[in-house]
Amino acid sequence: MDLLKIFSKNNTNSKTVAKERLKLVLINDRADISPKFIEMLKSDITRVVSEYMVIDEEGFDIKLTRTKRESDDAPIPALVANIPIVKVKDKNIK
Structure with missing residues:
Protein backbone atom coordinates (compact mmCIF):
# COMPACT_ATOMS: atom_id res chain seq x y z
CA MET A 1 0.00 0.00 0.00
CA ASP A 2 2.87 2.41 0.68
CA LEU A 3 4.08 1.81 -2.86
CA LEU A 4 0.73 2.98 -4.22
CA LYS A 5 0.93 6.14 -2.12
CA ILE A 6 4.33 6.96 -3.58
CA PHE A 7 3.03 6.65 -7.14
CA SER A 8 -0.13 8.63 -6.42
CA LYS A 9 1.91 11.36 -4.73
CA ASN A 10 4.09 11.78 -7.84
CA ASN A 11 0.97 11.98 -9.99
CA THR A 12 -0.42 14.65 -7.68
CA ASN A 13 2.79 16.68 -7.97
CA SER A 14 2.76 16.42 -11.77
CA LYS A 15 -0.92 17.27 -11.77
CA THR A 16 -0.31 20.33 -9.58
CA VAL A 17 2.56 21.54 -11.77
CA ALA A 18 0.51 21.10 -14.93
CA LYS A 19 -2.43 22.91 -13.34
CA GLU A 20 -0.24 25.88 -12.33
CA ARG A 21 1.27 26.08 -15.81
CA LEU A 22 -2.19 26.08 -17.36
CA LYS A 23 -3.26 28.87 -14.99
CA LEU A 24 -0.29 30.99 -16.09
CA VAL A 25 -1.12 30.40 -19.76
CA LEU A 26 -4.72 31.43 -19.14
CA ILE A 27 -3.62 34.53 -17.22
CA ASN A 28 -1.36 35.56 -20.12
CA ASP A 29 -4.21 35.02 -22.58
CA ARG A 30 -6.75 36.93 -20.51
CA ALA A 31 -4.37 39.82 -19.92
CA ASP A 32 -3.57 39.76 -23.65
CA ILE A 33 0.17 40.11 -22.98
CA SER A 34 2.57 38.32 -25.31
CA PRO A 35 5.93 36.87 -24.23
CA LYS A 36 7.60 39.51 -26.44
CA PHE A 37 5.82 42.26 -24.50
CA ILE A 38 6.98 40.76 -21.19
CA GLU A 39 10.57 40.72 -22.52
CA MET A 40 10.24 44.40 -23.47
CA LEU A 41 9.03 45.16 -19.93
CA LYS A 42 11.95 43.20 -18.49
CA SER A 43 14.38 45.19 -20.62
CA ASP A 44 12.88 48.53 -19.57
CA ILE A 45 12.75 47.59 -15.89
CA THR A 46 16.38 46.40 -16.04
CA ARG A 47 17.46 49.69 -17.62
CA LYS A 68 -6.77 38.92 -5.52
CA ARG A 69 -7.92 42.51 -5.48
CA GLU A 70 -8.12 43.90 -1.94
CA SER A 71 -11.49 45.59 -2.35
CA ASP A 72 -13.54 42.57 -3.46
CA ASP A 73 -11.17 39.56 -3.63
CA ALA A 74 -11.69 39.32 -7.41
CA PRO A 75 -8.81 37.56 -9.19
CA ILE A 76 -6.69 39.94 -11.27
CA PRO A 77 -3.39 39.56 -13.17
CA ALA A 78 -0.24 40.81 -11.42
CA LEU A 79 3.23 41.45 -12.78
CA VAL A 80 5.84 40.05 -10.39
CA ALA A 81 9.55 40.86 -10.72
CA ASN A 82 12.37 39.18 -8.82
CA ILE A 83 15.44 41.41 -9.16
CA PRO A 84 18.59 40.27 -7.31
CA ILE A 85 20.46 43.37 -6.13
CA VAL A 86 24.25 43.14 -6.01
CA LYS A 87 24.74 46.62 -4.56
CA VAL A 88 23.20 50.06 -4.46
CA LYS A 89 25.03 52.64 -6.53
CA ASP A 90 26.35 55.69 -4.72
CA LYS A 91 24.16 58.51 -5.99
CA ASN A 92 24.14 62.02 -4.63
CA ILE A 93 20.58 62.85 -3.63
CA LYS A 94 19.70 66.50 -4.02
Whole structure:
Protein backbone atom coordinates (compact mmCIF):
# COMPACT_ATOMS: atom_id res chain seq x y z
CA MET A 1 0.00 0.00 0.00
CA ASP A 2 2.87 2.41 0.68
CA LEU A 3 4.08 1.81 -2.86
CA LEU A 4 0.73 2.98 -4.22
CA LYS A 5 0.93 6.14 -2.12
CA ILE A 6 4.33 6.96 -3.58
CA PHE A 7 3.03 6.65 -7.14
CA SER A 8 -0.13 8.63 -6.42
CA LYS A 9 1.91 11.36 -4.73
CA ASN A 10 4.09 11.78 -7.84
CA ASN A 11 0.97 11.98 -9.99
CA THR A 12 -0.42 14.65 -7.68
CA ASN A 13 2.79 16.68 -7.97
CA SER A 14 2.76 16.42 -11.77
CA LYS A 15 -0.92 17.27 -11.77
CA THR A 16 -0.31 20.33 -9.58
CA VAL A 17 2.56 21.54 -11.77
CA ALA A 18 0.51 21.10 -14.93
CA LYS A 19 -2.43 22.91 -13.34
CA GLU A 20 -0.24 25.88 -12.33
CA ARG A 21 1.27 26.08 -15.81
CA LEU A 22 -2.19 26.08 -17.36
CA LYS A 23 -3.26 28.87 -14.99
CA LEU A 24 -0.29 30.99 -16.09
CA VAL A 25 -1.12 30.40 -19.76
CA LEU A 26 -4.72 31.43 -19.14
CA ILE A 27 -3.62 34.53 -17.22
CA ASN A 28 -1.36 35.56 -20.12
CA ASP A 29 -4.21 35.02 -22.58
CA ARG A 30 -6.75 36.93 -20.51
CA ALA A 31 -4.37 39.82 -19.92
CA ASP A 32 -3.57 39.76 -23.65
CA ILE A 33 0.17 40.11 -22.98
CA SER A 34 2.57 38.32 -25.31
CA PRO A 35 5.93 36.87 -24.23
CA LYS A 36 7.60 39.51 -26.44
CA PHE A 37 5.82 42.26 -24.50
CA ILE A 38 6.98 40.76 -21.19
CA GLU A 39 10.57 40.72 -22.52
CA MET A 40 10.24 44.40 -23.47
CA LEU A 41 9.03 45.16 -19.93
CA LYS A 42 11.95 43.20 -18.49
CA SER A 43 14.38 45.19 -20.62
CA ASP A 44 12.88 48.53 -19.57
CA ILE A 45 12.75 47.59 -15.89
CA THR A 46 16.38 46.40 -16.04
CA ARG A 47 17.46 49.69 -17.62
CA VAL A 48 15.67 51.83 -15.02
CA VAL A 49 16.70 49.82 -11.95
CA SER A 50 20.30 49.65 -13.23
CA GLU A 51 20.53 53.44 -12.96
CA TYR A 52 20.29 53.10 -9.17
CA MET A 53 21.56 49.59 -8.42
CA VAL A 54 23.89 46.93 -9.73
CA ILE A 55 21.68 43.93 -10.38
CA ASP A 56 22.30 40.28 -11.24
CA GLU A 57 20.70 40.12 -14.68
CA GLU A 58 21.10 36.34 -14.82
CA GLY A 59 18.85 35.99 -11.77
CA PHE A 60 16.29 38.59 -12.93
CA ASP A 61 12.89 37.01 -13.38
CA ILE A 62 9.62 38.60 -14.38
CA LYS A 63 6.31 36.83 -14.75
CA LEU A 64 2.62 37.40 -14.94
CA THR A 65 0.65 35.74 -12.17
CA ARG A 66 -2.70 36.06 -10.49
CA THR A 67 -3.61 37.77 -7.24
CA LYS A 68 -6.77 38.92 -5.52
CA ARG A 69 -7.92 42.51 -5.48
CA GLU A 70 -8.12 43.90 -1.94
CA SER A 71 -11.49 45.59 -2.35
CA ASP A 72 -13.54 42.57 -3.46
CA ASP A 73 -11.17 39.56 -3.63
CA ALA A 74 -11.69 39.32 -7.41
CA PRO A 75 -8.81 37.56 -9.19
CA ILE A 76 -6.69 39.94 -11.27
CA PRO A 77 -3.39 39.56 -13.17
CA ALA A 78 -0.24 40.81 -11.42
CA LEU A 79 3.23 41.45 -12.78
CA VAL A 80 5.84 40.05 -10.39
CA ALA A 81 9.55 40.86 -10.72
CA ASN A 82 12.37 39.18 -8.82
CA ILE A 83 15.44 41.41 -9.16
CA PRO A 84 18.59 40.27 -7.31
CA ILE A 85 20.46 43.37 -6.13
CA VAL A 86 24.25 43.14 -6.01
CA LYS A 87 24.74 46.62 -4.56
CA VAL A 88 23.20 50.06 -4.46
CA LYS A 89 25.03 52.64 -6.53
CA ASP A 90 26.35 55.69 -4.72
CA LYS A 91 24.16 58.51 -5.99
CA ASN A 92 24.14 62.02 -4.63
CA ILE A 93 20.58 62.85 -3.63
CA LYS A 94 19.70 66.50 -4.02
